[in-house]
Amino acid sequence: MPHTKDELPDALYAAAQVRALDARLIAAGTPGFELMQRAAYACWRALVRRWPSATELTVLAGRGNNAGDGYLVAVLAQRAGWAVRVLAVGEPQRLQGDAALAHAEALAEGVAVQGWSAQAELRGVVLDALLGTGLSGDVREPYASAIAAINASGLPVVAVDIPSGLCADTGRALGLAVRADLTVTFIGLKLGLFTGDAADCVGERVFNDLQATPETYSDIPLVARRLNAANLPRLPARAPTSHKGRFGHVLLIGGDHGFGGAILLSTETALRSGAGMVSLATRPEHIPAALARVPEAMALGASSANQLMSLLEKVSVLVVGPGLGQASWGRALLSAAANAALPQVWDADALNLLASGVVSLPKDCVITPHPGEAARLLGISTAEVQADRPAAAHALSKKYSAVVVLKGAGSLIAHPDGRLALCHQGHPAMATAGLGDVLAGLTGALLAQGMDGFEAACLAVWLHANAGAQQGKFGRGLAASDLIPVIRQLLEEHAPCLK
Template identity: 90%
Template sequence: MPQTKDELPDALYRAAQVREIDARLIAAGTPGFELMQRAARAMWRALVRQWPSANELTVLAGHGNNAGDGYLVALLAHRAGWSVRVLAVGDPQRLQGDAASAHAEALAEGVAVLDWQAQSELRGVVLDALLGTGLKGEVREPYATAISAINASCLPVAAVDIPSGLCADTGRELGIAVRADITVTFIGLKLGLLTGDAADRVGELVFNDLQAAAETFGDIPVSARRLSAANLPPLATRSPTSHKGRFGHVLLIGGDHGFGGAILLSTETALRSGAGMVSLTTRPEHVPAALTRVPEAMALGASSANQLMGLLEKVSVLVVGPGLGQASWGRALLSAAANAALPQVWDADALNLLASGFVQLPKDCVITPHPGEAARLLQISTAEVQADRPAAALALSKKYSTVVVLKGAGSLIAHPDGRLALCHQGHPAMATAGLGDVLAGLVGALLAQGMDAFDAACLAVWLHANAGAQQGKFGRGLAASDLIPAIRQLLEEHAPCLK
């Protein structure tokens, strides 16, 4: 995942919105060349901080404003006594406006500017100033070959504003993209830097607003909100006279033959995340394991949906899907749940059965698909989901009139009213079975404690991702159950039980 410091702003924008803010800054009296100089100084400071013993810089420059930033960084390095070369991939004669001025200033002070060739040697720190946020289609030549050379160099790499080849709006790699160790981005934080392929391309993310005043942003709507410890929705403290009846009764449904562990992971998470009472309905054969693993939960072994009906009248929230399967047993239990007028969390095979048209989604639900499940729900390919994850999350929330958690690198939480939140935390060690079951149980527990669906989903995703990041520090071999005590600890740190 990107190694982001939590000094980043919460507001996320699309590339066109940031260009509009940039234009407003210039219209308000800040010359464009001054903004370019501020960007170059911010980039230079990050380079020196990241590689304090470096003394050599190779800049690969295109022919847009991104290249202008690169020429000015080269100039700053040259003044500092570094050995500097600019390899011009884009023809410098195509530079216009402020970028042309930056090129001229670098040349005037003796910065070496050479035409890039496929065999050009890269040395020292490599600065990617090739392609900016305006890139729309696939990366074309000669840029694709230049990006391949950067990625094959095994040298430290810094990207100006965005790694070249990464879509600023979606986080999709447009054919090929630079793999940076650090990216310094400006004015407004781009949505595409925190989801999709960005996790493998951005490296450490540093933000500088170039002294843009808040009023400059004016009426420009935020495209998404980045979840951070400072802006998480609250969970109310508990009074000394609290009792279990005040904090909901979660019923978890799932665990067909061969999948009993999934529903137990969800059940234990719901219990440890503060639900007042927890019940589960599973195959009768799994009840002994449930009583052993989670004796605090009330376990019902059900062979048919009829055995579930009485319990549905006593609970306040349902979590349906972990280990449910798609056979007749799971289908019958899902059908019964769909007819219950209760807030619900649907995951796993509940979503696959929903996609098949077998059942309709009830109101007041949260659905938690991974990209493959999202693709089935939208009747498109997984690649299409991943090509524009924000759009896919919003499309799902509109189609099903529900809150959606689109899981994956840079998880997204979408509301039917258009709100979009993003969680960029996590760890590669989380690539293991059972993590989704833990998340489903966590969302259910927060719903039971009175949070609305969007807030519960946002808080659950953040807790889940940060618990994974915490446990991921121990490396490979992370088990889904490892997250449960970490989630409990993080929840208490965020929202103490007592004042």
């Protein structure tokens, strides 16, 4: 049975790997044209399920195997009695192999095929069968104009395998890309369907393995693993004799003048996410607010780094950076933290100070940059980070020997050993201040409860994203603190406190 949108595989591959999987299927005895027929049928079935009352189809076809899939979908629609047209953007006479056979079958079936022009009218459901996964450079004409026409049509759009113009490996729109409502993809999930610009282009994802067997995938390494509830690391249940000393002591450091709220968000999240004890070091002026907001936290008003020293000897995990600022106060506290041999989470201004070279990152760290911070840490532009988010995450992890959470649409978690995890959940309403402070506090709490850095980062990112997705249903105006009770609930559902 094919996988549905709720049953997507965990494994994510590069485009070249998926082409190798396709070649394996053919070498194992499945003709290429039969695979093309299976892909077309999967696409047709998903299309009809999504738009059950539709009766008209416009296919925009290029000149590769992606076009072949499109011609065969047109055949299925024609047989079903739909009004069907294929607009050939790539010249049909240049089609080769299985794609040429598909074109011939469409003609034999009586499908109307005509050359595409900018004046061509798009009607019904639009099928994007223009460009496949082999695209590397920016989209050129006439494909650029065809993609622009699709996006301007306002019609429902289904993409075959990948929205044309979207890079299968990076999720970057190569100049421009089709914005599909539904993408039906085959054999192996491409990493680029889940990060970067993919969120604006892919729409609903439906996967079909084209009847590949588990042996087909043997010895082909993943480029990343997609996080879901079934493969997340879990906190163990707590014994009846548990006490606070078993679940770590998190110290959160930050909150310079004008930024006191950030560190309080992190502190409350750490407390609500299961840390045994929570301490806070911030500007003395913020202590009354801290005691009012989180009376369970031990609050230290720190005017200098010297006041941190005795506390650093008592805690098990540090979270540094929310509201820290980049002035002398923040630099001094960060320097003290950097010299502590403890697992740490660095976020926000801790990362900006790290990028400036005034401090070095200690061992056993998780860093949580957004794309702008990642760019500063790597000495490149934000656009370059976004152009290849997986490469940026790996580069950061290697440069700093740390677990890296590269935030954004399709957040990535990279380990220095090469592991890469991806979380594509979330909601546009999460585009608001304070969400990163919540994630930092959550990650610190999971570290304190015994998880290693990669496990803690994966679980934290998933909980954070799914809490945001739940609260995002209420629309704009999401506040970072709205996530905290939902994170607590999701964590209990995922890993109950009691057996």
